[in-house]
Amino acid sequence: MDLFHSTANISTLPMSNHALFASYDIDEARAEVAEVYCDHRLEIMGQQRFAAQHNRISGTDLSVNVMTYGAKTLISPGALEDFYLFQFPVRGHASINNGANQHDIGGGTSGVINPEAQTTMIWSECCVQVMIQIEKRALIEVARAEIGLPAGATLQFAGANDVRSGEGKAFLGIVNYVMKEAERGDVLLGGGTLLSKQLERTLLVGLLQTQSHNLPDVSLGQTGPMPRIIRTAESYMREHLRAPIMIEDIAGAAGTSVRNLQGAFRTRYGRSPMTVLRDLRLEQAWEELSNPSQETRVTGVAAELGFFHFGRFAEIYRKKYGCTPVETLRAAHRMDGAGSF
Template structure:
């Protein structure tokens, strides 16, 4: 095997270039618009990007061959796991500031601005994970919609058993692609299950702000689970507390007590948050003719000022800003 063939995902090269503008443009086609600069006098770029797509995640290999500043701002619609094979990188993601290296992967949150400096010998395998898919997976495991964006906390220790297992799984998938026998990206059930295993491994290995979510559903009383299932199946309908209690087979007072004790919220607040999440997804997808008013009304928010207020409190931006970004306004790092 030649040195060229030993590079991960060698049979799936998107480009190799010494031109900074070309490298920036080609990487942006897979990820997002970003600022890319080399650092240091005489620093010569030799960038390459290999890419293998799955359904809800993709496998990537990137090497810039030079010390580089990369500033994409907010990734918006994907999480990015960066596993250094060699070298190191300085990572800033929101207020989080740390160094990644072969023993510590970087995990970039899509709703926090990112800025990185990769050392000249930094070679990385990257796993692109669709944001909606990962957050939906976590919500399904917990049996309830997320009340806030999923936020990972700092880097991922690859020397701990959970991190080591995740790394082995990712590198095994890379090796399968290199051998011409990929498990993901084939459109089959097995591939989707393996992608789910990667997401499960990530949630297990990495610290995040919803660490109890995966275990929460199992301990819920039956009436609360019934109420939540009824709410999720009827989000576009006009629902009153009485309707939810009747569907759950419990009194309104008992239902409220159950939500307070086991969800630390009320049934109507749970309904509002679930509708807010659906509104957020609609604005992100930005179908032709989509506007904020139509989305708000569809999901039961008749008071547009109140909708904008609760939306900003949860997502850190206005509904209009989300819609503009989805229409291609983009950002500059």
């Protein structure tokens, strides 16, 4: 199987020995797809007979999928919310409207759907797509570790990407390898082995390197992979967001001196380690206030994360997120109907 020269049709889709479903019934297909993606609207637009087929192998943080609807179709899932979706048509083409991210893919181009924006797609007749569904959390973690995505920042993809040469072709070569092995009966993803973990990470890094996004090129070019000191330090910080840790504790966990740690963070981010720690704590505060229980209180969240001066906490929170902590909590309660706090 060659993803660039595939003649895939409904009866010979790649990974046919890993079929999720096949159906001529649009309601059945919608229900089956909703089980692994999300609820969505699905409508037939063309004259071609509707004939859906979906093959899928699942890993820990991503899945590789091959899918067709046969007929020209409109798919409107709204916001994907919890996952990014890489799409590469091996036959036909598709038009994607993902908020401000609007593009056409096919003929050697691919694209990624962002989880936050409302999405509508139109697939051409006989369109066959290879898709990688990626947990949002996992891709964000890799983007932070590999290309310096700042804490609290969003990762937004945009436009179509030519993957017929260079790094794009190499990335698809890895996808092709995973699919070929699955066809031979050897699913390399999942299972918790070192190989499967490394392979999934390689796919995520490849996605970041080949698909256009909102991070500047310098993130990939000049800084390269994140130094071990910073990776270890940030991992320690995330594990101790509620603990009263000092810079000496972080340096010790990273196996370096305070001076070297400060230099590494200044070079990478232009900020001190303790400022990065503060931002990680602010991010955690935003997460908890945006997804509250009835018992959630702003003062309690702030205190647990080491912000004992409430006025100062509210000020830096507003500068980072454009609203106060109280406003975040009120909005979350309004949305879920939990009432006042």
